[in-house]
Amino acid sequence: MLRRGLRYTVIYICLRFYRTEAKIKLRRRYMKFESYISNIKNRPVFVRFLGNMFLVLFIPFLLLLVVYFSLNAKLKTQTYERNLGILESSVEKMELLYDNMDQISYYLSENSEIINFYNLDTFSFSYHASDVLRAQKVLSAIRVGNNDILNIQLYSKQSGIVIDYFTNALYFDRYYGSSFYMDGMDGEQFKTNYLESQDNVSYNHGAATMNKSYNEVLVYSRRHISSxxxxxxxxxxxxxxxxxxxxxxxxxxxxxxxxxxxxxxKDNLIFSNNLTNYEAGHIDTSELVDNSGYINMNVNGKEMFVTYYRSKNRDWLCVEAVPAASLLAVTGGFRKLMLLLLLLAVMVGVSLVLLVAKKLAAPMIEIGNALGSKGKKVPMEEYVDEIKVLVERNSALMDRMQQQVAVMRTDAFNKFLTGECGSEEETREILDKIGLKSSAAHYVILLVSCNDINVDARLEDISAQKVFLENIIREQKFDEIQDIYHIDFARMVVFMASMDVSARRVRERAEELICVVKDTIAGDAFYSISVGGDVADDILKLPGAFVHSQKALSIPQNVFGTHKVQWYDRAKQYLDMETYEMNMQEKNVSLQNLVLTDKIKKYINENYNDPQLSLSLVGEEFCITEVYLSKLFKQTTGENFSKYIEGIRMERAKELMEQKKKVSEIAVLVGYNSPQVFRRAWKRYYGDTP
Structure with a gap:
């Protein structure tokens, strides 16, 4: 007894402990939920986030509803169409059966034994019993190939004889009630309603006993006309x-x-089934306007789905009525599954909205708390204004950081190219920091010089030109391009790296890049570039390649043919680079350079009306490089090449304007491709519109 008491005591203490723990957990959950609700109520930022997220969720939810109702309607339509198809097929089978009976009727009307049977009278049939037997044999032969027909009766009005598949009855009174019987009808009624009816064709139904077999039957009767x-x-x-x-x-x-x-x-009933609680008249056939279809209809106070089909040959109308709910019960499981999935999607969407809104609103709420003081809430309008200010400051800070990173990368690359790095280890550390690939087979330095830059122009304009050129280069999507570095206000370095072991193919790829870039900027006659380049097989040789690229750009004579890049390897085969390096200081202008400049001016004055007139065209004419031509012209005349051409064109345009010529005509005469370009040049030169 003591042990049992101790056991019950321990069980009681455990139950109380678990109940207490359960209450504590339940209370904690309630407090957590209450706190969550309180936070929602007290945090307009969260509520706004939540509202916006629900608006985003509303569109897919609406699409899901449309899909659900569309699929539901399609399922209903498919069910209705299937039901209609079965009804059509069933009526067609029934028509075939009646067509077969019509063919038998036609055959019997032409058969001589059957005709002789019909022509027997009450005085002669006893002498012609063989005619009756032959007619009965004809019916027995028909029975063999027509299993769908239970029996065929022939009745001769003149003799009163009835024969069928099984019996030839010379006396009707002995036949009816023994061999054949129609349920609920005596012999006279049967004779009046069926055998001696005046209808050419009639349809009846009932229950009949024939050859000791009881069946519900449909009776199709046709009368036989005498000869x-x-x-x-x-x-x-x-x-x-x-x-x-x-x-x-x-x-x-x-x-x-x-x-x-x-x-x-004629709307007479041919047959029916399950019409116990309904009448055929309950269906309003005036609503069944088409040859076939389906419609929802109230029948005897009950919502029914009515399918109907009117046969093509006999104009019979077959009507089937089913409770709408039971017809759709076949697809009910699938439709419930679709609805369940829709509800599940909504629940998941709502959960995700709450989670995402909470995550997104958390930093905003913290900012709001930081903006407030001692529990005071910041009004929503002030909060939004403060956030906008913070975002703008952050965007400006990010822009400055990106600019600073670009400057630092360019500075590090310049130190590397100019050989300011100390040891090889320090050099590789710098290369790793700026992200240069150090495992390529070949490296290319392309020194791009922007020709004919106006040094008197604003820095913003010069920077815009270089940014424009950089964007064009980056848009080409060459995988070999590693980065682009701005060396000074007129030059930039395009650094390329390739895994191709063939230096020739690497040069061809660089040529292809510069060719595309020059073609892109070819439409601007006042914007041209010259490119010097060199190839190295080791990344540590790039400083030497950079020096070689500078030397390739410094030679005055065009020894590069149709190549778009002035390669150092090609230049050193023809010239001693040190001999042709230029000293472009103003005090060292030679007589030979002045003579060359005069020839160039004369050429410009004679060809200013050519829209293609450019540094490239003049350089080819005088067999000098574009970069040399640009520097030479600036040194000897003190004026940019492009500005000089623009001045010649504008002076001539002013003379033509005084002659009252049209702007479009003047634009063509002075070398502009379109009147719009001419108007911009005129405004830039004279300060007003032409």
Whole structure:
């Protein structure tokens, strides 16, 4: 007893402990949730973030809704179309059965044994029993190939004899009730309603016992006209098993709570099934306007989905009615799954919105707390203004940092090219810092000189020209380009590295780059570049390659042919570089240079109306390089090459303007490609519009 008491005590203490722990955890969760809600209420920044995120979520949510309802509608349509297709196929099968019975009727109307049977009268049939037997044999032969027909009856009005598949009855009273019986109808009623009916064609249904077999049947009767065409000689009746006929419509969904029926061309009922609680008249056929289709309709106070089809040959109308809910129950599972996935997507989206809004708003909330003081909240308008100021300052700081990084990289590269680095280890450390690839097979230094730069222009204009050129080079997307460094206000270095072991192919790639760049800027007659270059197989040899590129650019004579790059290897084959290095100080202008400048001026005065007139064209004419021509012209005349050409053109344009010529005509006469370019040049030169 003591042990049991101790056991119960321990169990009780454990239960109390776990209950207490559970309460504590529940309370903590509640306090955490309450704090979260409080933060939401007290943090307009979070609420604004949340609102914006929900607006972003609204669009995909709306798309999901559209997709859901579209798929739902498509599923419904496919279900309805499938139901209609089954109905059409079933009616066509039924039509084939009745077509077969019409063919049998036509065959019997032409058969001599059947004609003789119809022509028997009450006085002669006892002497012609063989005619009855032959007619009955004809029916037995038809039975062999027509399993869908339960029985065929032939009735001779003149003799009163009835024959079918199984029996030839000379006396109708003995036949009806023993071999054949129609449920709920005596012999006289059957004879009046079926055998002696005046209808050419009629459709009936009921339950019949024939050859000791009871079946629900459809009765299709046709009357036989005598040979004179005036009197009714007899009747032909076909009996079809209703169960066999309903098998045609078995795939339809009407069995449990719906119904099906068929009307002939006169709206007489041919057959029906499950019409116990409904009447065919409950369907308003005036709404069934097309040959086939489906429609939702209230039938006897119940919402039904009605599918109908009107046969093409006989104009029969077949109608199937099914409760709309039960028809769509087939796809109900899939539609519920789609709805569940939609709700799941919404829940996931809402969770992500809350998480993202919380993450994004956190730094803003901290900034808001920093802007406030002692729990006071900053108004939303002031908060937004403060954030804008911080963002602008941060953007300006980032721009300054990027500019500073670019300056530091350029400075480090300049030190490397000029050989200011000490040991090899220090050199490689600098190269690693500026990110130069040190494992390539060949390196290329392209020294790009902007010709004819106006030194008197503003630094902003000169910088804009160089930035324009740098952007053009970077846009070419050459994988070999490692970086571009601005050496001074007129020159920049394009540094290339290639894994190709062939120096010739490396030069060709560099030539291809410079060719594309020169073609791009060719439309500007006042903007040209000269490029000196050298190739090295070791990154530590780049300072020497840079010196060689400078020497290649300094020679006056054009020894490079059609090459776009003035390669050092090609230049040193023809000239002693030290002999042709230029001293461009003003006091050393030689008579030979003055004579050359006069020839160049004369050439410009004679060809100023050529739109292609440029440093490149004049350099080719006098067999000197563009960079030498630009420096020579500036040294001897004190004026930029492009400014001199512009001055000649503007003086001539002013003379033409005084002659009252049109602006478009003057632009062509003085060497401009378009009136717009001419107007800009005129305004730049004279300060007003032409």
């Amino acid at each position: 004179n065409g005036r009197n009714i000689a007899g009747k032909l009746l076909f009996y079809v098993n209703k169960k066999r006929l309903l098998q045609f419509f078995a795939p339809l969904e009407y069995h449990d709570e719906g119904f099906i029926y068929m009307l002939d061309e």
